[in-house]
Amino acid sequence: LAKTTQPISMDSYEGQEVNITCSHNNIATNDYITWYQQFPSQGPRFIIQGYKTKVTNEVASLFIPADRKSSTLSLPRVSLSDTAVYYCLVGDMSGRDDKIIFGKGTRLHILP
Amino acid sequence: DAGVTQSPTHLIKTRGQQVTLRCSPKSGHDTVSWYQQALGQGPQFIFQYYEEEERQRGNFPDRFSGHQFPNYSSELNVNALLLGDSALYLCASSLVSAGESYEQYFGPGTRLTVT
Numbered sequence: 001l002a003k004t005t006q007p008i009s010m011d012s013y014e015g016q017e018v019n020i021t022c023s024h025n026n027i028a029t030n031d032y033i034t035w036y037q038q039f040p041s042q043g044p045r046f047i048i049q050g051y052k053t054k055v056t057n058e059v060a061s062l063f064i065p066a067d068r069k070s071s072t073l074s075l076p077r078v079s080l081s082d083t084a085v086y087y088c089l090v091g092d093m094s095g096r097d098d099k100i101i102f103g104k105g106t107r108l109h110i111l112p
Numbered sequence: 113d114a115g116v117t118q119s120p121t122h123l124i125k126t127r128g129q130q131v132t133l134r135c136s137p138k139s140g141h142d143t144v145s146w147y148q149q150a151l152g153q154g155p156q157f158i159f160q161y162y163e164e165e166e167r168q169r170g171n172f173p174d175r176f177s178g179h180q181f182p183n184y185s186s187e188l189n190v191n192a193l194l195l196g197d198s199a200l201y202l203c204a205s206s207l208v209s210a211g212e213s214y215e216q217y218f219g220p221g222t223r224l225t226v227t
Contacts (some may be wrong), residue, residue, distance in 0.1 A: 034215075043116070043202045043218025044155065087154060100145070100204075100216060102154030 004088045009107040018075045020106050022088030025069050033064060033071045036087045038105070044087060048073070075108075083110045115139055116219035124225045125141050133188040133222045137205030143167075144186040145216060146178060147202040153173050155202055162208055190224075198226045201206050 005051040012018045024033070032051050036044035050062040050071070052063055061074040075082055083106040113122055115138035130134050139171050143153050143162045147155035157170035161180035179187045184205075204216040 041200065041221070041223070043204070043216065043221055046215050049215065053115075085154075092117075098159060100147075100155075102156070104154050 002088070004090055006030075006088050006103060006106045008104065010102075011109045011111060012068055012078055013111050014079055015024065015077055015089075018078050018082070018108060020073045020075075020086055020088075021070055022073070023088045024088070025029065025071050027068050028092065029088050030092045031090045032092075033062065033092070034089045035062065035073045036089065036102075038085045038087065044102075047086075056083075078108075078110050080110050080112060082108065084108060116203060116205050116217050117221050118201075118219040120222060121220070122223045122225075124227060126227055127193055127195060129193050130189065130191045131193060131224060133201050133203075134185065135188070135191075135203030135219060136185045136200070136225055137203075138217045141207050141217070142184055143206045143208045144180060144184065146186070146188045146203045147174065147208070148197075149200040149221070149223035151199075155160070158188070193226045195226050198224060200224075215218075 034059040037047050038044040038082040048053040048057055048060050048062045050064050052070055055062045062095055063072040083105050087102050104106050117136045121136045127190045133142055145160040146158040148158055149155040156177055158172050159169040159178055161178060165181045170191050175191045177189045178186060200221040203219045206216045
């Protein structure tokens, strides 16, 4: 599984757009990029997943450059409730490798 | 609500004891994975069960064992508890046959404290 590198922590203010970048230099051809959100004492929650270019859902956008060696999770107009840990994961979607490898994630703190 | 349930919510055990944690997957899911999450760390993969068999295992000792039942629910057993086993234990379910193995749904976890 490709290793990922994310900032340990980030601060932002309510109403701002937050971008969290993840590096995955050794991403393989079959690997997808997935982001999870985790609040204290809760299990991680799936946010978004992509393979290349841009993916958008009702919660976030995921930008993936052509070389796929990094990705950026974009959270539009954050609120205090977006304070959480965000994990970037990279892996094979074929079903051959289903274990998820979490790093330490990025602790996002939203200020009023 | 992801639909994955875990019991108990909290548990306090003494060193050397044994513990069993339970998980019911999201309706329609056939695969259950277990994770250990120490304070301030990301979840660490313990093992995964599919079709009542352990399919993959992380770097955990044999003191950690599991089981999956015909209804896809699962148990995690930890023997000879150590202080270092204190953590949040997470269960996640997925539908492997759909090929969406990375969209795992997590339960709320069981907080285990070993004294």
